[in-house]
Amino acid sequence: MGAPLRDAAAVAGVGYTPFGKDSGVSTTTLACEAILAALDDAGLGPEDVDGIATHRVGDSSPPWVVAPALGIEDQGWYLDQFGGGSVSHAVLGQAAMAIAAGVAETVVCYRAINARSEFRMGGQGRPPAGAFDLQYQAPYGLLAPAQHYALLARAHMLAYGTAHEHLGAVAVGQREKAAGNPRALKRAPITMEDYLASRWIAEPFRLLDCCLETDGACALVLTSAERARDLRRPPVNITAAAWGGGHSSYSGAGAGGIGADTTTSAAARLAPRLYAMAGLGPADVDVAELYDCFTWTVLVQLEDYGFCAKGEGGPYAASGALRIGGELPVNTHGGFLSEGYVHGINHAAEAVQQLRGDAGPRQVPGAEVALSTAQPGYVLAGTSALLLTAAR
Amino acid sequence: MPGAPPAAEPRRPRPAPRTPPVPQAGGADLRQKGEETMTEPERPRPGADRDSAAWWELVRGHRLAVQRCTGCALLRFPAREYCPACRSRSWEWQDSAGTGRVASWTVTHQPFHPAFAAEVPYTVLRVALDDGPGLHCWGRLAGAGPEVLAAGLPVEAVFTDAGPGLTLVDWRPAAPRR
Numbered sequence: 320m321g322a323p324l325r326d327a328a329a330v331a332g333v334g335y336t337p338f339g340k341d342s343g344v345s346t347t348t349l350a351c352e353a354i355l356a357a358l359d360d361a362g363l364g365p366e367d368v369d370g371i372a373t374h375r376v377g378d379s380s381p382p383w384v385v386a387p388a389l390g391i392e393d394q395g396w397y398l399d400q401f402g403g404g405s406v407s408h409a410v411l412g413q414a415a416m417a418i419a420a421g422v423a424e425t426v427v428c429y430r431a432i433n434a435r436s437e438f439r440m441g442g443q444g445r446p447p448a449g450a451f452d453l454q455y456q457a458p459y460g461l462l463a464p465a466q467h468y469a470l471l472a473r474a475h476m477l478a479y480g481t482a483h484e485h486l487g488a489v490a491v492g493q494r495e496k497a498a499g500n501p502r503a504l505k506r507a508p509i510t511m512e513d514y515l516a517s518r519w520i521a522e523p524f525r526l527l528d529c530c531l532e533t534d535g536a537c538a539l540v541l542t543s544a545e546r547a548r549d550l551r552r553p554p555v556n557i558t559a560a561a562w563g564g565g566h567s568s569y570s571g572a573g574a575g576g577i578g579a580d581t582t583t584s585a586a587a588r589l590a591p592r593l594y595a596m597a598g599l600g601p602a603d604v605d606v607a608e609l610y611d612c613f614t615w616t617v618l619v620q621l622e623d624y625g626f627c628a629k630g631e632g633g634p635y636a637a638s639g640a641l642r643i644g645g646e647l648p649v650n651t652h653g654g655f656l657s658e659g660y661v662h663g664i665n666h667a668a669e670a671v672q673q674l675r676g677d678a679g680p681r682q683v684p685g686a687e688v689a690l691s692t693a694q695p696g697y698v699l700a701g702t703s704a705l706l707l708t709a710a711r
Numbered sequence: 712m713p714g715a716p717p718a719a720e721p722r723r724p725r726p727a728p729r730t731p732p733v734p735q736a737g738g739a740d741l742r743q744k745g746e747e748t749m750t751e752p753e754r755p756r757p758g759a760d761r762d763s764a765a766w767w768e769l770v771r772g773h774r775l776a777v778q779r780c781t782g783c784a785l786l787r788f789p790a791r792e793y794c795p796a797c798r799s800r801s802w803e804w805q806d807s808a809g810t811g812r813v814a815s816w817t818v819t820h821q822p823f824h825p826a827f828a829a830e831v832p833y834t835v836l837r838v839a840l841d842d843g844p845g846l847h848c849w850g851r852l853a854g855a856g857p858e859v860l861a862a863g864l865p866v867e868a869v870f871t872d873a874g875p876g877l878t879l880v881d882w883r884p885a886a887p888r889r
């Protein structure tokens with residue numbers, strides 16, 4: 320019953336490279352290391368792979384370089400998706416579709432970036448590749464993601480009274496959770512005073528509102544839910560995947576005013592489809608890994624995925640609900656703000672570990688349903704998300 | 712015209728571009744700026760595309776315009792060939808009133824691009840045009856500091872000639888209406 324995609328594929332393994340500021344190696348090497356780790360986690364090897372998928376914005380090694388580098392002569396089904404964080408979960412969803420459709424059985428999905436040492440997002444005045452409509456903004460010195468999201472966050476503050484301390488609650492809370500994550504780049508606790516004292520980047524964002532520019536890679540091994548049951552690890556089903564959007568804040572309102580209100584993200588349009596495919600709702604979600612390129616994206620997604628009323632994301636985050644043991648633990652690994660920024664896939668990897676029950680000190684007890692999300696659709700006009708469930 | 716606005720934001724003159732403006736495919740020119748080896752970094756220029764080149768040409772003549780669909784009268788910006796409401800390709804330029812309301816702003820402190828490094832902190836606005844719903848432009852705040860900003864603050868367009876062949880649209884607090 321229901322969508323053919325529902326529960327057809329499962330995540331059988333996750334793998335990482337160490338995260339850092341200067342990997343000293345190529346993105347090809349990073350990709351290979353993460354893929355081998357993920358395959359090992361699943362109890363598989365490169366010889367089992369018949370599909371490979373990634374996304375990139377001209378900043379990383381493609382499947383047709385990585386697969387041969389691993390001795391995979393026939394990569395089988397492949398996906399080299401253009402795009403940044405907004406397509407991070409679209410890649411995973413499409414791999415699940417390939418498996419559901421029977422064109423591949425075991426797909427490795429990876430993202431490998433030297434986002435600090437080689438390709439800084441906006442850090443050298445380099446706008447995201449393919450940011451088609453930046454012509455209306457770049458000449459004024461508006462080029463970097465932090466600036467664009469600052470405009471969105473400011474609009475949300477003006478509309479709903481979202482406060483600096485609400486943004487700070489996300490930063491402080493995620494650092495608290497990162498203490499339980501040995502992979503996290505930042506584990507030392509911060510206080511609200513630390514947050515408020517951190518320097519301005521682009522108001523209303525301070526340094527501690529911004530994710531960590533990271534060198535690193537992460538990979539997931541997807542296979543059929545049936546095959547996953549026989550592998551090394553407890554499988555985690557991809558119960559639903561959804562895509563949405565269609566408008567970029569880079570171009571202002573779409574003609575006719577589509578997207579004129581930036582205080583609501585594309586996730587609001589995607590979420591009903593996602594929940595419907597799974598037959599689940601926000602109340603069923605035990606843990607959520609929400610794309611956090613900046614603190615504010617967590618707030619808007621709390622609203623747009625239905626965890627609180629519109630405009631209440633700030634107070635909800637500040638209430639303590641997002642802690643481990645809170646009503647909705649969010650970004651249990653510390654997120655991009657504290658673990659590191661691998662452009663989205665590390666959120667899905669964390670969700671998988673939570674549902675396998677092997678997240679160690681940051682484990683959400685009894686977690687069975689996880690939401691993992693991509694950049695909520697302001698850049699390059701799209702977003703994507705997965706609902707994952709423990710296959711017990 | 713209003714009197715001299717208070718607390719003018721520090722503003723450096725825009726350096727003259729080294730080459731005449733050549734409309735390029737969207738964004739492609741911007742991506743190459745980091746590779747410049749000349750002594751002074753060049754400001755990013757509008758990467759006009761075939762939909763928008765005529766709009767930038769109007770701006771060079773100090774005209775701020777939006778498109779008006781001649782099929783259904785919908786106003787739209789940025790420039791597109793099709794009307795998203797009635798899918799007509801028939802349209803005409805309509806002069807904007809040149810006024811709007813502040814929808815959002817950011818004060819940039821981080822020098823993200825070498826060409827703007829000497830200008831930080833600077834304020835960029837997102838402005839909702841008074842001409843109709845869903846029409847937004849960006850530009851620098853002119854003639855005032857960010858302390859004057861508030862949601863819905865009335866602003867008016869000012870044209871900044873930024874060098875040969877390049878004019879930009881900035882925004883200053885609007886004169887009180889009589």
Ligand SMILES: [Zn+2]
Nearest residue numbers: 780783794797
């Ligand atoms: Zn029309």
